[in-house]
Amino acid sequence: MAFRVLLLCAVLFCVASSHDSPERAFALSTTEGSRAEEDLTGEAVVEDELDPEDQQVFHPTHEWQVVRPGQAVPAGLHVRLNLQSGINEARLPDTEATAQKRVKQEHRLGLDPSLYTPQGLKRALAKLKEDMNADAPEEKTRKEDLKQRFRPIEELKQEFERLHMNIESDFQIMARLIKILNSSTSTVEQKSAALYDLEYYVHQVDNAQDLLPLGGLQLVVNGLNSTEPLLRERSAFVLGSALSSNPRVQVKAMEGGALQKLLVILATEQPLPVKKKALFALSSMLRQFPYAQQQFLRLGGLDVLKGLSRERGAQTLSVRVVTLLYDLMVEKQILLDDGKYNELGSEKIQQYSQVDLAEAIQDQGWCTLISDLLGVPDHDHREKVLQTLNVLLSTCREPFRTNGQLNTTLDILRKEYEDLVKEEKNDGDDDGYFKELHNLVIDFTEGLR
Structure with a gap:
């Protein structure tokens, strides 16, 4: 070319x-181009043509x-x-x-x-x-392909500007939801939907703390007294999510009367979903909060939970109660064994020293109540009960030894799990789930001797 x-x-x-x-x-x-030659005098002589x-x-x-x-x-x-x-x-x-x-x-x-x-x-x-x-056909094809795959920069800028105007921060969304909860003109359905959305946001620690300046935490606590079961249920759900591992919110909730309201729900006749969410909120309130644990015992919280576990059809709630008690006892035990009391501060040490949950469990007849739950058919529930029995062994040794039904149940479980362990080994699993349960049964049985 x-x-x-x-x-x-x-x-x-x-x-x-x-x-x-x-x-x-x-x-x-x-x-050939004429060339200038210099003569002897230095003057240039131009030859117009060659010979x-x-x-x-x-x-x-x-x-x-x-x-x-x-x-x-x-x-x-x-x-x-x-x-x-x-x-x-x-x-x-x-x-x-x-x-x-x-x-x-x-x-x-x-x-x-x-x-x-x-x-x-x-x-x-x-x-x-x-x-x-002009563009080659291949170049035209390439440019058309680029136009289809990518949008012009000016169009993108305009789109981003429109999106920026409509984007709401978590704080703004929560403020809008709380406004719905606080409005006297909002319907039950609107408040229920607002609580449902609010629970999603308060899982984050920072968002849960933002409930405080927005006044949302007290609105949620007050929702526990609502005449609508659905609002009570969802208020307890939001409260439990906001309290989880969030000391600042735990303190404010205690000051707002959340503990008393939760115990009232658990002690009175309520739909089962409401009690489940209330127990979830209570568990979030008590964990890692010795002051709340102390107030829980003072307000008769163990009696409330005992009545809850005796309700007909409330077996799932009973296992959750046992799990909560186990977690609270292990929490204090770990702090003592690891020597972490010095890291907690004098005030919290004093609060933990005033919480004697194991003694309260023995005094209020929980030893027999918990051991009776060992007969549940669900393996996961049995695991939680066995773990709690092993923690309570030093406190409830005598009631456990004199409980004939408990000894019979232990023999049945030992044989059952021995067979299940053999099946696991035949499948090539030497350290399976049933071996763990079998070890829990053996450890507890040997601890009773």
Whole structure:
């Protein structure tokens, strides 16, 4: 392509040069450029032409030949300047037969003889410019593909601006939900939906703490007294999620009377879903909060939980109660065993020292109540009961030993889990789940001796 451009430019140059002198019709005589020589006096003498004896004769043919410096070119030849080498070339004009032969050869090579006229060269150069500016089909396809895959930057900027205007922060969303809860014109369905959405946000510690300046925590605590069971249930659910591992919210909830309201729900007749969520909120309130544990015992919380575990059809609640008691006892035991009391501060140490949950469990008859739960059929429930029995072993040893039903249940469980362990081993599992349960049964049985 580059060679064709150079060739076209050269021919155009020759045509333009001869256009003003038609009589020459490309017949150019060239001589070696005149050189200036200095004579002895220092003046320059210009030789207008060479002596005929010093000139070499150029013998043209119908093929292009190099014109050497000093060669005389006969008139009537076609002359061109090779732009690649910078050398003059000349040849004889084509006869009619030679011209036809050359035209055929150029057609075979894809060349158009009309290109070598001034008009043809102009058209060729114009077309070349258009081709350079025009995209190839592949390039057009690529650009169309990019347009479909990517949106213009200006359109994206406008879209982001619109999105930015509509984006709400968690704080703003919570403020809007709390406004619905606090409105006297909101329906039960609207408040229920607001509590449902609010529970999602308060899982995060920072969002739960944002309930305090927004006044949302007290609204949720007050919702525990709602006359609508659904609102009581969802208020307890939001409260439990906000209290989990969040000491600041735990303190504010205690100050707002949440503990007393939760105990009232658990001690009175309520739908089962309401009691489940209330027990969840109570568990979140008591964990890692010794002051709340102390107040729980003072308000008769163990009696409330004992009544809850005796309700008909409340077996799931009973296991959750046992799990809560187990967690509270292990929490204090771990702190004592690991020597972490010094890291808690004097006030919290004093609060933990006033919480004697194990003694309260023995005094209020929980030893027999918990051991009776060992007969539940669910393996997961049995695991939690066995863990609690092992923790209470030192406190409830005598009630456990004198409980004939407990000893019978332990024998049954030992044989059951021995068979299940054998099945696990046959399946290639030497340390399976049932082996853990079997070990719990063995440890507790040996601890009773």
